[in-house]
Amino acid sequence: MSTATTDKSEAGGNNSRGKASAGERFADWTDGRLGIYSLAKSQMRKIFPDHWSFMLGEVALYSFIIIILTGIYLTMFFHPSMNEVEYSGSYVPMQGQLMSEAFNSTMTISFDVRGGLLIRQIHHWAALVFLAAMFVHMMRVFFTGAFRKPREINWLFGWTLFVLGMFTGFTGYSLPDDLLSGTGIRFVEGAILSVPIVGTYISFFAFGGEFPGGDLVARLYSIHVLLLPGLMLGLIVGHLFLVFYHKHTQWGGPGKTENNIVGTPLLSVYAAKAGGFFFLVFGVIALIAAMVTINPIWVLGPYRPDQVSTNAQPDWYMGFTEGAVRVMPGWEINFWGHTLVLGVLIPLLVFPLVLVALAVYPFVESWVTGDKREHHILDRPRNVPTRTAFGVAWLTVYMVLLIGGGNDLFATHLNLSINAITWFVRIGVFVLPVINFVITKRICLGLQRRDREKVLHGRESGMIKRLPHGEFIEVHEPLDRSAVYQLTMHEQYSPAEIESEVDENGVAKKITRGQKLRGKLSRGYFGDGNQITKPNAKEYEEITSGHGHH
Numbered sequence: 032m033s034t035a036t037t038d039k040s041e042a043g044g045n046n047s048r049g050k051a052s053a054g055e056r057f058a059d060w061t062d063g064r065l066g067i068y069s070l071a072k073s074q075m076r077k078i079f080p081d082h083w084s085f086m087l088g089e090v091a092l093y094s095f096i097i098i099i100l101t102g103i104y105l106t107m108f109f110h111p112s113m114n115e116v117e118y119s120g121s122y123v124p125m126q127g128q129l130m131s132e133a134f135n136s137t138m139t140i141s142f143d144v145r146g147g148l149l150i151r152q153i154h155h156w157a158a159l160v161f162l163a164a165m166f167v168h169m170m171r172v173f174f175t176g177a178f179r180k181p182r183e184i185n186w187l188f189g190w191t192l193f194v195l196g197m198f199t200g201f202t203g204y205s206l207p208d209d210l211l212s213g214t215g216i217r218f219v220e221g222a223i224l225s226v227p228i229v230g231t232y233i234s235f236f237a238f239g240g241e242f243p244g245g246d247l248v249a250r251l252y253s254i255h256v257l258l259l260p261g262l263m264l265g266l267i268v269g270h271l272f273l274v275f276y277h278k279h280t281q282w283g284g285p286g287k288t289e290n291n292i293v294g295t296p297l298l299s300v301y302a303a304k305a306g307g308f309f310f311l312v313f314g315v316i317a318l319i320a321a322m323v324t325i326n327p328i329w330v331l332g333p334y335r336p337d338q339v340s341t342n343a344q345p346d347w348y349m350g351f352t353e354g355a356v357r358v359m360p361g362w363e364i365n366f367w368g369h370t371l372v373l374g375v376l377i378p379l380l381v382f383p384l385v386l387v388a389l390a391v392y393p394f395v396e397s398w399v400t401g402d403k404r405e406h407h408i409l410d411r412p413r414n415v416p417t418r419t420a421f422g423v424a425w426l427t428v429y430m431v432l433l434i435g436g437g438n439d440l441f442a443t444h445l446n447l448s449i450n451a452i453t454w455f456v457r458i459g460v461f462v463l464p465v466i467n468f469v470i471t472k473r474i475c476l477g478l479q480r481r482d483r484e485k486v487l488h489g490r491e492s493g494m495i496k497r498l499p500h501g502e503f504i505e506v507h508e509p510l511d512r513s514a515v516y517q518l519t520m521h522e523q524y525s526p527a528e529i530e531s532e533v534d535e536n537g538v539a540k541k542i543t544r545g546q547k548l549r550g551k552l553s554r555g556y557f558g559d560g561n562q563i564t565k566p567n568a569k570e571y572e573e574i575t576s577g578h579g580h581h
Contacts, residue, residue, distance in 0.1 A: 079301045080281040080294035084175075087168040089305060093312040094161035095267065099260065101154040108144050110136040111252030113208065113245050122329050130208075130333035133248045137207040137328055152320035158200050160316055162348045165193045169389075173422050176410040177280045178393040180403065185273040190390045192266050195259055197348050202255040204326065204346060208248055211326065213334025215345055216247065218353065225375035227366075243336060283408045283520050285513045292407075344437055351428075352382050354435025358456040385428060392421070399552045400524055413482070414521040416475030417556045423471040424464035431459045472561075479563035482518045485510060486566050519565050527553035 079085075112132035118125050120135070121142040130138075140147035169189055172178055178186040205212040220242050224230045239246030278292055287293050295301050345353055355378035362373035396418065397403070412419040434441060435456035442449040489507035496506050510518075529542060529550035555561065 075298040076296045077275065077278075078292040078294045078296055079279050080292060082282060084171050085279070086308065087164055087171055089308060090312055091161055091164035091168055092267070092271075093309045094157045094164060094316070095263070096309070097157040097313055097316060098154060098161060101150050101157065102256070102260075104150050105140065105147075105154060106256060108136060108140050108147065109133070109206070109252075111206065111249045113243070113248050125329060125332070128333070131248065133206060133208040134328065134333040137209070141329065149317075149320060152323075152325055153317055155204070155325050156320045156323075157316050158196075158203060159346060159348075160312075162193070162196050162200060162346075165189070165196060166348070169193060170422065170426070173389075173392070174410075174412040174419055175280070176406065176415065176418070179406040180397065181277050181405050182273070182280075183393045183397070185270060185277070186393050187390060188266050188270045188273070190386075192263055192270065194386060195263050195266070199255060199259040199263065200346055201349055202251045202259065205251055206248060206255060207326070207328050208334050209326075209328035210331040210334050210338060211328075213243065213336075214339050216243070216334075217336070217339075218356075222356070222375055222379055225372040225379065227369055227371055227376070243334070278407065280407055280409050284517055287408065289405065289407045344440065347433065350436035351385075351430075351432035352378070352436070354432035354438070354456065355381055357438055358432075358435040358453050358460075385425075389425060399527075399549060399556055401527055401553075402524070408520075410521065413475045413478040414523075414562075416472045416479075417561060419475055420468040420471040424468040427464040427467045428460060431456055431463055435460075476560075476563055479565075483563055483566055486515055486518050487570060521565070523562055523565060524553075524557045526550075526557045 110132040114132050115129050116132055116135050118128050118130055118135055118138065120126070120138050122138060125138070137151075140151055142148070172186065172189070201215070205216055220234055220238070223234045223237065226233060234242065237247070237250070238244030239250075279294075281287055281292060281294070284293075295304075344350065356375055359374045359378050362377075364371050364373060410418075434452070438449055438452045438456065441447060441452050489509040492506045492508045494506040495503055497503050527550055529546045
């Protein structure tokens with residue numbers, strides 16, 4: 032104890048640099064209590080791989096930051112009230128018209144607040160880009176297998192962010208209380224009323240009475256500004272923390288293993304790139320907002336329950352839900368004195384199922400493969416044809432229902448019958464995913480065959496050579512070792528063989544239904560016809576040992 036104290040005093044007294052500055056003392060004080068320097072020293076040199084596809088998540092993050100910044104500005108001028116006032120602002124065609132304070136304040140932001148319309152449009156466009164970037168980012172993670180252990184929880188974080196983003200967007204474009212958003216809320220009210228037994232009570236609670244009520248905008252405002260952004264911010268922090276903790280995934284290649292990362296350090300190379308990319312994303316969104324009008328409420332007017340706006344379309348991320356309702360037949364049944372509106376109730380059940388199927392897939396695949404190892408090297412989508420085909424089938428369902436959500440616009444712009452489009456969606460939502468599943472799987476297998484041929488025979492050079500016995504062949508250029516490694520490094524699973532276990536008396540135990548199902552799914556994933564056997568070293572040596580083709 033005394034020796035340590037002496038050493039410290041001597042070190043302080045013999046400081047050749049003299050007395051520490053106030054900034055250095057403050058830094059030492061905070062580091063001694065928070066450990067900031069130690070944490071930064073270990074994490075700021077963390078390596079990140081350099082590939083364009085990894086920027087998709089950054090686009091989503093930067094869009095969220097833009098949403099928060101512009102949202103703070105808009106809250107200073109918006110009045111979340113449905114009290115009726117008379118408009119007296121700058122927009123002459125609407126002067127003297129009665130409207131809610133919410134609509135009136137939105138008009139004020141658009142016409143009387145300096146830069147208000149631009150900020151409002153940046154906010155709306157950033158929300159669309161945010162959800163689009165999350166959607167594409169999740170598809171990148173799905174098709175490359177980046178959701179596998181240890182990232183299943185992070186996948187659920189991202190999935191939850193996407194779902195919360197959908198509802199945050201819905202509450203946001205409902206706040207102006209214009210005819211378009213009011214029509215969308217009316218749609219939601221009909222969906223709520225379709226819930227058996229409790230639908231009416233939920234509607235009265237949500238709207239503060241008979242639709243449209245007097246409290247809805249204020250409640251949506253609290254949800255949109257406080258609740259949902261707070262949850263999303265917490266999820267984003269957790270998502271980024273797990274990215275740091277688990278380290279980043281990377282594409283395979285020479286020198287890249289499950290135990291290392293090849294790329295650039297966070298400071299200062301990656302941070303400089305990220306900072307520049309943020310301003311690039313901000314600039315592009317601002318440019319779009321300045322050039323392309325979105326949600327011109329002054330054209331639509333304030334909401335009135337006795338009117339419906341034409342071309343009433345939700346933003347794209349909610350379109351598939353409305354599409355499911357639009358194309359559903361108007362079925363109704365009476366059950367125990369209650370009318371069940373199946374035309375609305377069934378789509379309400381389908382909506383979460385489509386999303387939940389995406390959420391639970393990582394756990395389903397882990398169960399089918401029985402693979403409990405950690406994975407940090409990404410899959411090429413062609414090397415996992417069944418997973419890729421499932422992803423394309425899911426996207427097909429989503430896009431077909433999205434067409435249903437805009438069936439009136441497709442009909443008017445393409446001069447088609449709206450009934451024909453409706454029947455196309457009704458049939459296509461069941462048929463097209465199956466067709467695209469089969470086509471995608473065949474394409475993946477074809478690409479695997481091409482990779483196998485390239486490894487064994489090399490690239491076609493276009494040069495024709497005549498052999499001594501008269502045969503004409505095309506000369507192939509052999510691939511370099513790096514290319515051969517990239518095309519053959521992927522792992523190929525074998526179908527799980529489900530065998531009955533034997534008890535202590537040597538009697539075979541009965542195979543459970545779960546085991547049978549896992550065996551069937553495993554054969555469907557990895558059985559004959561579901562993957563092309565990659566070339567091994569022996570085949571490669573035999574084919575390249577002097578047949579004249581190379």
